[in-house]
Amino acid sequence: MRWLAYVLNRLAMMVPVIVGASFVCFLLLRASPVDPAKAYLSVSNIVPTEQAIAAVRAELGLDRSFWSQYGHWLWQLIHFDFGISFFSKLPVAKELAARLPITATLAVSSLFIAFVISIPLGIASALRKNRIIDHISRILAFLGASIPQFWLAYLLLYFLSVKLDWFPLQGADTWIHYVLPSFTLAFALIATYSRLLRAGLLESMEEPFVLYARARGLSTYKIIIHHVLRHAIKPVITAAGMNLGKLFAGAVIVEQIFSMPGMGGFFLESVYHRDYPVIQSYVLIMAIAFVVGNLAADVIQAYLDPRLTQKTNKGE
Amino acid sequence: MLRTGTPKYSFIFIVLIFTIILAGCNSKTNESSPSASVSASSSASESANAVADKTLTLSWPKDIGPLNPHQYTPNEFFAQGMYYEPLIDYGEGGKLIPKLAESWDISEDGKEYTFHLRQNVKFSDGSDFDSAVVQKNFDTILANRDMHSWLGVIAQIEKTEAIDAHTFKITLKNRYYPALQEFAVVRPLRFLGAAGFPDDGNTANEIKSPITTGPWVLTEYTKDQQAVFTRNDNYWGTKPKINKLVVKVIPDAEARVLALEKGDIDLIWGEGVISLDSFVSLKDSGKFETAISDPVASRALIVNSSKGPFADLNVRLALQHAVNKQALVEGVTNNVEKMADTIISSNFPYANIGLKPYDYNLETAKSLLDQAGWTLPEGKSVREKDGKPLEIELVYMGPDQIEKPMAAAIQSDLKQIGVSLKTTGVERELRNKRMETADFDLLFWGTYGAPYDPHNFVSTNYEPGYGIYESQQGLAMKDELHQQMKDVLLTVDEQERQKLYTSIFTILHEQAVYLPISYLTNIAVYPNYVKEFKFPAHRDETPFDTIDIQK
Numbered sequence: 001m002r003w004l005a006y007v008l009n010r011l012a013m014m015v016p017v018i019v020g021a022s023f024v025c026f027l028l029l030r031a032s033p034v035d036p037a038k039a040y041l042s043v044s045n046i047v048p049t050e051q052a053i054a055a056v057r058a059e060l061g062l063d064r065s066f067w068s069q070y071g072h073w074l075w076q077l078i079h080f081d082f083g084i085s086f087f088s089k090l091p092v093a094k095e096l097a098a099r100l101p102i103t104a105t106l107a108v109s110s111l112f113i114a115f116v117i118s119i120p121l122g123i124a125s126a127l128r129k130n131r132i133i134d135h136i137s138r139i140l141a142f143l144g145a146s147i148p149q150f151w152l153a154y155l156l157l158y159f160l161s162v163k164l165d166w167f168p169l170q171g172a173d174t175w176i177h178y179v180l181p182s183f184t185l186a187f188a189l190i191a192t193y194s195r196l197l198r199a200g201l202l203e204s205m206e207e208p209f210v211l212y213a214r215a216r217g218l219s220t221y222k223i224i225i226h227h228v229l230r231h232a233i234k235p236v237i238t239a240a241g242m243n244l245g246k247l248f249a250g251a252v253i254v255e256q257i258f259s260m261p262g263m264g265g266f267f268l269e270s271v272y273h274r275d276y277p278v279i280q281s282y283v284l285i286m287a288i289a290f291v292v293g294n295l296a297a298d299v300i301q302a303y304l305d306p307r308l309t310q311k312t313n314k315g316e
Numbered sequence: 317m318l319r320t321g322t323p324k325y326s327f328i329f330i331v332l333i334f335t336i337i338l339a340g341c342n343s344k345t346n347e348s349s350p351s352a353s354v355s356a357s358s359s360a361s362e363s364a365n366a367v368a369d370k371t372l373t374l375s376w377p378k379d380i381g382p383l384n385p386h387q388y389t390p391n392e393f394f395a396q397g398m399y400y401e402p403l404i405d406y407g408e409g410g411k412l413i414p415k416l417a418e419s420w421d422i423s424e425d426g427k428e429y430t431f432h433l434r435q436n437v438k439f440s441d442g443s444d445f446d447s448a449v450v451q452k453n454f455d456t457i458l459a460n461r462d463m464h465s466w467l468g469v470i471a472q473i474e475k476t477e478a479i480d481a482h483t484f485k486i487t488l489k490n491r492y493y494p495a496l497q498e499f500a501v502v503r504p505l506r507f508l509g510a511a512g513f514p515d516d517g518n519t520a521n522e523i524k525s526p527i528t529t530g531p532w533v534l535t536e537y538t539k540d541q542q543a544v545f546t547r548n549d550n551y552w553g554t555k556p557k558i559n560k561l562v563v564k565v566i567p568d569a570e571a572r573v574l575a576l577e578k579g580d581i582d583l584i585w586g587e588g589v590i591s592l593d594s595f596v597s598l599k600d601s602g603k604f605e606t607a608i609s610d611p612v613a614s615r616a617l618i619v620n621s622s623k624g625p626f627a628d629l630n631v632r633l634a635l636q637h638a639v640n641k642q643a644l645v646e647g648v649t650n651n652v653e654k655m656a657d658t659i660i661s662s663n664f665p666y667a668n669i670g671l672k673p674y675d676y677n678l679e680t681a682k683s684l685l686d687q688a689g690w691t692l693p694e695g696k697s698v699r700e701k702d703g704k705p706l707e708i709e710l711v712y713m714g715p716d717q718i719e720k721p722m723a724a725a726i727q728s729d730l731k732q733i734g735v736s737l738k739t740t741g742v743e744r745e746l747r748n749k750r751m752e753t754a755d756f757d758l759l760f761w762g763t764y765g766a767p768y769d770p771h772n773f774v775s776t777n778y779e780p781g782y783g784i785y786e787s788q789q790g791l792a793m794k795d796e797l798h799q800q801m802k803d804v805l806l807t808v809d810e811q812e813r814q815k816l817y818t819s820i821f822t823i824l825h826e827q828a829v830y831l832p833i834s835y836l837t838n839i840a841v842y843p844n845y846v847k848e849f850k851f852p853a854h855r856d857e858t859p860f861d862t863i864d865i866q867k
Contacts, residue, residue: 034745055462088390162578169575256568261540
């Protein structure tokens, strides 16, 4: 029950954060020195005559007051209506619905790949500290931290797609289209997670409970898997929670290079077009993704380590 | 301390569940917005017959858009251009070619245009192309007149009438000679079939389906991924040699190059679609044919004569002699763009008037600055006049891959003659704002190109509000110049028109209010089985009607 109360409490705290984010975003956009009506005209290669600007302003609802625009937007949001994109003239909800699944799949699959590779690697390099596997993991960590994502993406495309023809170059139709982009995104994460886990494991191995466990005659394998890992994994969970939001924000470069019509490219385009309804909705969704990512990390942490919820409850 | 009874792999399990749920959410985003009548066909059997079928696959950076002939973004120019047809087409050197209008008459006062529409033209849904449907298209275009007010002819239209089934008359408020050229533009003066209109007849927001008289019909569409066009076998004109056109959306320029190398696409074509380095390396590889078009538009600096050092003609002339344009074109564009001596290239109508180019000569530039009173004090590297250093500012678009290196090169050119050039990179909208308020000394700018120039060029020069008129306020003969620009658009007589254009171009050249740098071109790269590739004269038209594939 404590755990549930903790989760509910955290969920309630999300609301002010998200409302605040929506207002700040709305305010900042309107403080920008550029008129979206003019931006629309110049992107369309239309000479911005006064009549044309007035026509576009009226059409986009930009001639109304700030509060009227904000109020209208909030009212729409309550009804799950994200407004109509200035550019595509389609409902923003529909535009996002087409792109969010692609970005979400990419985000989750890259986190999955990162976990599947970094956890065994982290454990192995902790158990075999300063042996070959540890050195390999260290080199991988250096590479992951230093190779620019776009370069890795081009290398993978050039060798695995153009030369060997194992993977498609572009698109997001089937799972095979996700392999290279997910791996590109996961590469940097693997480096971070495996080193975090290694450090956590080495630290936990010094704890008294490991000594007791050894005294009880448990094997190293059992100690690691059953007892140490749940402590050592915590920093990795925290990092993954933060990364989840970031990955949902759309890996702009990776999406562009692999021609995946996800959130990143779409958002970039809408910033370029000053497409207010899209930018606002996007920022809101990102705020939610970050909050949910962190929440998920905290909830998993609390589940792994019940002491965390006890502290919260004491504080109330 | 230890709770041994808890699930052991709980976190992995949670992540797995999450993965499965989200992966399940992903579905192929097959949207039908551009066409309710699009019939999906089996893509597997299509690719199997690709060779026999003569399918051309090309890449484009963006989605084609909803194929609305009367609207702007997100409709892509090229898609609207290949899909819909105008009354009149624009050929080499600005020659007007009959398209949906077989012929036309112009009244003596130059205000009434009577178009004799081509007979036996059918839309892709089988309906007739006649003056009723032309009227329907003009009705919605004129209902949104404000949106299209940038196009001179639309602002001038007084009334339109269907005289009979195949005769259509347009009456203008004033004489306006570029009317015919403007009937060739890609948007909004092209024709949608009646059944494609929404119920209220207004296409400002959407169309029901893209019904065209043109040679291609959209048959398959996945937004942001790919569009398939099939040859319209009932097309009235010369049918394309290829029968299918696949447009793949590849946003990244290098990925486009990889796709060509892999054989996923058969053609890269357009303006700035790949980096100029990639173009040169594909050309040097010997594996592909490459082509560069004739000039389609100009890249220039606007020189602000209304304030600062450039208010003096000698300083403006010094700039013309000091910038090594050949080096810019070679070093920055790898000769893909062509060096420009005049603001409008001589392959444009009325522009071939033999203006004498300014040569690259630092000594001439230095002596012009001396004459202007900007002298170099001993021991200093920047010229001064009345104790004030000769400092100017060049505004360029920050993210632009060409403008930035060009700005840096111009900076070092000017340093050699003792001018300190500050280069300021700004984002596109801020750059537009600075242009409109003439808040610059030098600013990168481009002309509209064919078929818009030279008439659109002159109207952006004489109309206040764009920043060009404002930047010409330092000219002694500005009123005369701008009057000539207004007059030329009203001329009926060819000789008089040429005389006025000659005068306008000569004044602009002699007064050095532009520094022409280069002419933009379209590029094309394709494997050798793609035959008969030919660039259209019109900047936004497509080459698909002549292309053949012979594998």
